[in-house]
Amino acid sequence: MSGVLGGLVAVVTGGASGLGAAIVERLREDGARVAVFDRMIPDDVVDGYVVDVTDDATVRAGVEAVARDLGGIDILVNNAGIGAQGTIEANSDDEWHRVWDVNVVGMVRVARAALPWLRASKAAAIVNTCSIAATVGLPQRALYGATKGAVLSLTRQMAADHLPEGIRVNAVNPGTADTPWVGRLLDASEDPAAERAALNARQPHGRLVAPAEVADAVAYLVSPRAASTTGTTLAVDGGMDSLRLRTS
Incomplete structure (x- = not known):
């Protein structure tokens, strides 16, 4: 197979829509065979597997099915996640546990199940989808931001643990993306x-982040071109994290 990812097999969680679908398309353009994990798989999705990242049994079954069907696993993109709004008062304990289970423990379940195949790969890479909310305080995002802060730290711990096994682990940090x-x-x-205008203005480059831009960043991080890159977070946020521009 041609392309920088030719001959490699990737798994993308939450890959049936939004950022995940853009990532799937981009990795396929680079030559990878991509398995799509999602709770619901539309009929037109190729190599789709019904997987709930909060259910360890379906995660393990999905990972084993991909390895059997596609001949192994070289790349994992932990993209599945859900949002939450409000201050710490706005969400119940049950909601805190539910969002944490998807956004943090879900990544652990999928990576844990995939490790045996990643260890056998000569080009193993994991990318976790994090968020600008991990590095910047945003109003009404206490629960969501807490989970993404955990993802940021988890990425670094995973990178330290698995680099000796030849597995690179990085994260991509999107700003507010134009997703469903x-x-x-x-x-x-x-x-x-008015709300869209406010979100556009919040990012220094003046617009929402395009899903394809996030997908391009993921494609770089999982590719052999990034062979010396691990334990990092790549911001795709229009400068929101680091720039403080003067208003005109």
């Missing part, structure tokens, strides 16, 4: 146009 989830939040607001 963000679209639903905008639609539910009192003034969607």
